Amino acid sequence: MIHLKEVKTTDQLKKFVEFPFKLYKGNPYWVPPIVKNEINLFDKTKNPVFKHADARLFLALENNEIVGRIAAIINHTEINEQDIKKMRFGWFDFIDNTQASKRLLDKVEEIGRENKLKFMEGPVGFSNLDKVGVLTEGFNHLSTMVTWYNHPYYVNHFETLGFTVEKIYLENKFLFEHVKREPLERISTVIKKRYQLKSLNFTKTKDLLPYVDEMFDLFNKSHESLASFVPISDKEKSYLIDKYIRFINPEYIKFVLDKNGKMIAFAVIMPSFSKALQKANGSLFPFGFYHLLKAKKTSKDVILYLIGIHPTYQKKGIHALLFLDLQHSCEQNGIKNCIRTPELIENVSIAAIWKNFNPITHKRRCTYKKTLSTNC
Numbered sequence: 001m002i003h004l005k006e007v008k009t010t011d012q013l014k015k016f017v018e019f020p021f022k023l024y025k026g027n028p029y030w031v032p033p034i035v036k037n038e039i040n041l042f043d044k045t046k047n048p049v050f051k052h053a054d055a056r057l058f059l060a061l062e063n064n065e066i067v068g069r070i071a072a073i074i075n076h077t078e079i080n081e082q083d084i085k086k087m088r089f090g091w092f093d094f095i096d097n098t099q100a101s102k103r104l105l106d107k108v109e110e111i112g113r114e115n116k117l118k119f120m121e122g123p124v125g126f127s128n129l130d131k132v133g134v135l136t137e138g139f140n141h142l143s144t145m146v147t148w149y150n151h152p153y154y155v156n157h158f159e160t161l162g163f164t165v166e167k168i169y170l171e172n173k174f175l176f177e178h179v180k181r182e183p184l185e186r187i188s189t190v191i192k193k194r195y196q197l198k199s200l201n202f203t204k205t206k207d208l209l210p211y212v213d214e215m216f217d218l219f220n221k222s223h224e225s226l227a228s229f230v231p232i233s234d235k236e237k238s239y240l241i242d243k244y245i246r247f248i249n250p251e252y253i254k255f256v257l258d259k260n261g262k263m264i265a266f267a268v269i270m271p272s273f274s275k276a277l278q279k280a281n282g283s284l285f286p287f288g289f290y291h292l293l294k295a296k297k298t299s300k301d302v303i304l305y306l307i308g309i310h311p312t313y314q315k316k317g318i319h320a321l322l323f324l325d326l327q328h329s330c331e332q333n334g335i336k337n338c339i340r341t342p343e344l345i346e347n348v349s350i351a352a353i354w355k356n357f358n359p360i361t362h363k364r365r366c367t368y369k370k371t372l373s374t375n376c
Contacts, residue, residue, distance in 0.1 A: 002067065002099045004107055007057035013039055016057050019069050020093050021282060024149065031143040031274045035282040037243075042071075048235035049126045052077045057091070058107055060100045068094030070104040072111045073126060078230050079117070087112030087372065089122035090130070093150070094157070101157040105370075112372045121166050121369045123148060127230045128223065129240065133169050133342055134158065138363030144303055145273050146341055147171070147365075158368045166369035169342035172359035176335045179327050179357055187320040195313070196259035199321050201329075202250040211255055212245055213237055214263045215308070222308035226344060244270075248305075249296060251329040254322050264310040267322040269330075272301035272339065300336040307350070319353045 007016050017038040024030035042057065044050040053075045060068035073088035089108045094101045112120050124132050131148045136155055143149040191197065202208040220231040248270045256265035276295035280288030309318050342365055343350050
């Protein structure tokens with residue numbers, strides 16, 4: 001018999017976070033998180049997302065052994081301000097047993113119906129900066145620190161339990177050598193003169209920090225038309241700065257300003273920490289921090305993490321300015337491979353930006369949806 005236990009204690013939360021370490025033990029493609037960071041993610045006193053979201057965590061047990069986990073999430077901004085009556089679920093992992101996956105998903109459905117929500121969708125996080133989607137293709141490719149990995153049988157469980165595909169995401173990569181400097185220089189010269197733009201580059205994190213709030217505002221503005229987008233709140237900005245921005249090489253963050261000094265475009269890439277995180281195996285000590293710092297300085301792969309262009313300037317070639325500056329930084333650091341984070345398959349604008357670099361789709365993932373009936 002499978003029974004559920006809601007996470008209430010620190011010890012239970014630690015077991016919730018550590019369950020994938022057992023599930024994917026020995027898998028060469030799974031990238032473990034740092035356990036402490038993952039625990040802090042669900043700490044309501046540390047993560048400001050809980051100012052406008054709720055999460056309940058559950059463990060599935062069989063004979064007192066953990067066989068699955070799930071996070072049931074309600075984002076009140078999404079529901080009350082965007083009128084999207086969605087029950088979210090994420091951090092969904094389970095053994096190949098449909099009784100376990102069903103019990104976990106049934107619990108999320110129950111919570112969704114209790115809150116009079118119209119459908120449930122996942123796996124997703126609290127917002128668009130969290131991990132998203134079930135991997136459906138590319139199981140033999142190394143995961144990244146910003147994506148979930150899963151066993152192939154996950155897809156069969158969703159289909160068996162009556163879920164349908166809601167959104168499809170593509171993950172692409174390309175060789176850095178495909179990024180040619182000459183055409184970028186030519187286009188950038190024309191674009192800068194035409195729109196009177198200025199590029200900003202940095203060598204010290206402290207110099208870019210005054211611009212980061214404006215970057216997140218632009219991120220909200222440039223992505224607001226995408227499906228399921230939830231804007232970043234002011235309270236979340238400082239949290240994200242500490243979690244990501246302070247750890248990214250400053251030369252990998254690029255801004256473009258208009259003639260009035262207003263930010264109209266940005267790009268953020270980061271070194272791949274996948275292999276370093278595998279070596280760290282969930283802990284920063286005694287050697288995890290060393291592996292991460294070494295990867296920050298020596299990794300030859302980069303993750304193309306975020307890009308945003310103000311709607312007024314989209315489809316005007318502004319991305320060439322960002323890519324030119326990134327090309328220079330990557331060239332100096334000897335980068336070999338560029339890996340993109342999951343992008344919605346219908347996001348043709350972003351696909352058009354990357355097309356000249358001969359990208360290869362090496363992974364696909366999707367979210368699954370189920371309609372909820374409030375009458376049952």
